[in-house]
Amino acid sequence: MKTAMPPQNYARVKTAWLFIAPMLIVLAAVAAWPLLNTAYYSLTNARLSDLSDPSFIGLRNYLNYNGYRWSGLLTSPIWWKAVLNTLWFMAVSVSLEVVIGFGVALVLHHQFPGRGLARVISLIPWAIPAVVSAQIWSWMLHEQFGIINDFLMVIGAIETPIAWAAKPSTAMWAIVFADVWGTFPFIALLMLAALQTLPADLYEAAKIDGISPIKVFFKITLPLTMPALVVAVIFRSLDALRIFDLVYVMSGRNPQTMTISVFIRQRLVDFQDIGTGSAASMLLFIIGALVVIIALLTRTLRLSEVNES
Amino acid sequence: MTRRNWVKSILRLVTVSLIVLYSAFPFYYAIVSSFRSGTDIYKPAYFPTTFSFQNYVSIFKNQPFAQNIVNSLIVASAVVIVSMVLAVPAAYALGRVKFRGRRLILLTVLGTSMFPQIAVLSGMYQLIQSLGLYNSLGALIVSNLMLTVPFTAWMLTIFMRELPKEIEEAAIIDGAGPVKIILRVFLPLLWPAMASTGILAFIAAWNEFLFGLTFVVSNENRTVPVAIALITGTNQRELPWGNIMAASVTVTLPIIILVFIFQRRIVSGLTAGAIKG
């Protein structure tokens, strides 16, 4: 006789599926279906004005050779510029966020009067909508009336105002400033939580042994908080990869500062070219999926714990 | 106190001040600017010198800004409620019941919460069109679910998992079925976690921009972030910075108050989602 589970456990599993079903149906409708649709459109010549009956054109949106000339997304310099911009943005802003966020966490980890207030205040930028921080930073970086140029001139760091929005390189930096400001609290928060789990006696032992604070940071703090740091970097990288709001508001559709997301929306909405736009979407999805897979692999251990318990 | 400790204290005071200044100054500056009208705004000021409500009057009078706020409230609330209703039972099943396929569903949920919105934009557009929701708040509610449902389910699963097994077993022995266990035993224990999750989901929906920009075209149906991004003045060449700052302050202040009140919940929600997961 084999009764691996008592019958009420079968009922339990049935109930479980019943409870998950509504969520799965909704996820299928609002996530899986649009994704599949996008994948399908990427193989067609669909136009925004008429989605009803596009013709299938294979991979021509991605790459095409018509006998004497290559065309398609993968040959488009604008696309590659957008990819480069995105990767540059991701690398620069995530690095800065990690440095600032971790630094803030280290300072706010120590006990001092007013720490609670300092912590809440450092959370403010995180809560501000990206669109709003884009506008605030645009205003602060305004060439003529911006407070940052004014300040830099008052302290004598520059002689003439910097036209941040005028040049692509400075425009990208402006976007980085706004992004770093808006997201360092997230990293600081995660690192604070990680720092709180570190055993205090370890630090006391180091202090008694007379080890220098810098050495303590690199030999104790950093290795022990590394898992949390990795998680934070992965989360932030995924966000940076799809950056849209800041770029759209701060520098519009300028091809020199365009990121992948802005490029895609321009193809889809402004050029009405659903085919190419969807193809670009799929490429972004694949890049994102790679990062997610890496992210999931680093969490596999934790997920298997979920299964055991 | 030794000399060394003095140096340390002063160093700390300086770094903490810098952090506070860096965190708060941009928003502070937005507030200061929002109260400067006319040509005043074009003179950089580190401290408030004039108080004029003209910018605030202007955004509510010359644009449907009040309507935009109401729209954002409707969309964000609806999205949070629907997400909770879907995610609570699902989280119970995923967090507390062992069954084949659970791991796959958890991975799917986590993966969905991470993948870029823009990657589904054309497919989502088709969905919105076929549901006849284009240019309506319904379009935003449906599309925002893609962001908040997986997030909410994932967070609540983590919290559900942490409730002690014996409490549920005691309830089973006491003859309570799954629905009763959720409603009478787990929900009362989970409300702090649900508050954390709900606030985070609300903020995510409130701040959402891409779908709002793409699926709604008329001014009256826009949400707040889109309205702020698209504020234009009478003069085509010069942006009405005063109005933009006033609008920014208006929509951000409630969220900042939310952060001050629910700081603990937000912090625990954010860290639980990222670290414990």
Add this chain to the structure above:
Amino acid sequence: MVNLSIRNLVKQFGQYQALNGINIEIDHGELVVLVGPSGCGKSTLLRIISGLEGFDGGELLFDGAQVVTKPPKERGIALVFQSYALYPHMTVFQNMAFGLSNSRFSKADIRSRVSKVARSLALEGLLDRLPKQLSGGQRQRVAIGRAIVREPKVFLFDEPLSNLDAALRSQMRLEIAKLHQQLSTTMVYVTHDQAEAMTLADKIVVMNKGSVEQIGRPLDLYKKPVNLFVATFLGSPRMNILEGVVSELRPDGVTLDFAGISKLVPISGEAVKQGDRVLVGLRPEDVTVGEGVGISAKVEIVEEMGDHHLTYLSSISGQSIVVKGAGTSPNVVGDTLSAVLDPSRCHYFDSRTELALPVLS
């Protein structure tokens, strides 16, 4: 009241066999204690009886009827958890009433039943408190009260006292014993504490590595353990074990050489042959220390308990022996004396199979 039959019960967790063919008969009204080291399967067995866990083979019968298809609430059981598992957001009253409210009792009915039980457990004044406002002992009583209120046919206890401090534990042990006398319900009680098992049980089931080692009344097990495991598990301090060799078979027993002495012991000659290794078990209270002929040993440590004392000896051959005596100890650390034992009070085990050897009476 109900009698339970557990027949050939098998439970597997993946590859791991948690229970391999358990057979236990529990009469109605009996208090049975499942005892054994952690990981022996006792809690798993209890959870299977409760219906929280399924099983992979064998039978589980309540009054002769299969219960495998019945969920916990239909089995008429109540379970008291080690961690109490009180609902943290409910008051004491709500905690006790929750089970009743799930089975269509009227409000008045619930109130009268809860208050009756609360009175019997001295919880009347605490009914409006939350679990976090109670002491450990009070929580334990609420957990028991929650079980009693439902008037179960079988009471299950899963190490209910292990979270309490020593003083409270013996007090609660007494209360559970009284409870069993009052209710005379069938009870199954899991513990790893042999003292709890000895004092509470009508019948003890000693378990080890997923199997039953021995079932019987406490004193029977104490006096006639069937194997080395049961012998050393029950009793505190644990039984002394000395290794010996059979040197001669005789009609009235065998001669055994151990701990530097040679002694005629009443093992049946048919069970052993010359040169066999035998384990001699002697309870600390069965050894006397004195001048007579015995194992010569040195006093290492003396523990005074007031009413009794323990003397830790080390024999010349290096074996340690614990001796329990009444009153205060006359012994001084460093003294050499002789530990005298009565062969008829010793236990004998085959050193290979660890089973008890037949003894001549």
